[in-house]
Amino acid sequence: MKLTYESVIKLREHPVAGQLADFFRRLGYQAVAAGNDLGNSVAYGIAAGLGEGARNGTLIVPQLGNRVRLARVYTDFEFVEYDKPRSFGIMEFCENCKRCADQCPSKAISQDDKPSLIPTYERSDDPDYAWHGQPGVRKFYNDAKKCFKYWGDNGIGCVICIKACPWNKPDFWHHRLIDATNTFTSGFVHRLMTEADILFGYGNMDNDKAVTAFWHSKTGE
Structure with missing residues (x-):
């Protein structure tokens, strides 16, 4: 089977999010993994300081461009510190x-x-x-x-x-x-x-x- 760039990214993205969510649940917290569903990936990426929103509506990450896929974990675990939006020009x-x-x-x-x-x-x-x-x-x-x-x-x-x-x-x-x-x-x-x-x-x-x-x-x- 020939793997495309996008399929390879998904193969990495989904298991990692699921494994992290499972880790939180085993610690006693609620956690749900998500890929393209349950929220706006670009907005979350900007809020996390990963990159900036582009003219075409995607997230541009320095050194990677907008060929990125974001996975998320929704959890009630309280983090001590949170990343903030950054300006990359x-x-x-x-x-x-x-x-x-x-x-x-x-x-x-x-x-x-x-x-x-x-x-x-x-x-x-x-x-x-x-x-x-x-x-x-x-x-x-x-x-x-x-x-x-x-x-x-x-x-x-x-x-x-x-x-x-x-x-x-x-x-x-x-x-x-x-x-x-x-x-x-x-x-x-x-x-x-x-x-x-x-x-x-x-x-x-x-x-x-x-x-x-x-x-x-x-x-x-």
Whole structure:
């Protein structure tokens, strides 16, 4: 059986969450493990200081990009200390990049220059149409219905916004340098990085082989 990148991550994610929940229960506490259910993974990741919310609605983690899967354990165990949200300069980078929005085939990703507290996409004020949940969170609000419709019409899902993202790059020295300096670089530098990303052919949507190579895992056949 050939394992994809995503299936390998799930094979690691689910057992670890379940084992941790079982550990808490054996200590006498209530605990429930969860993957993509029972809560908003991106919001939890931001609150835990793992990364920042991206323009395309995913969680971007430094050195990993937005190719991450989060598992959680809900428990009544009282921790002494809690991690807090951190700024990695990712939101500022997203303000100047827009690669994911430009490449989105359904045009579901916001092209706004700045994140907002309310959705701004067309028909976002129509309760019979909008799927954005509750407003009041500072982020880029995307048209989830357009995105979901494209998934259905496409038949095999879509990860174009993840593949196009400049944060998902090989572990080369220049990418590590950009990662390390991103928190204090300006919008002009961010735009320059984006143009360089295109110039060097990263995130090329016209290369079918690159899609296969992007998701290929060497952990098994």
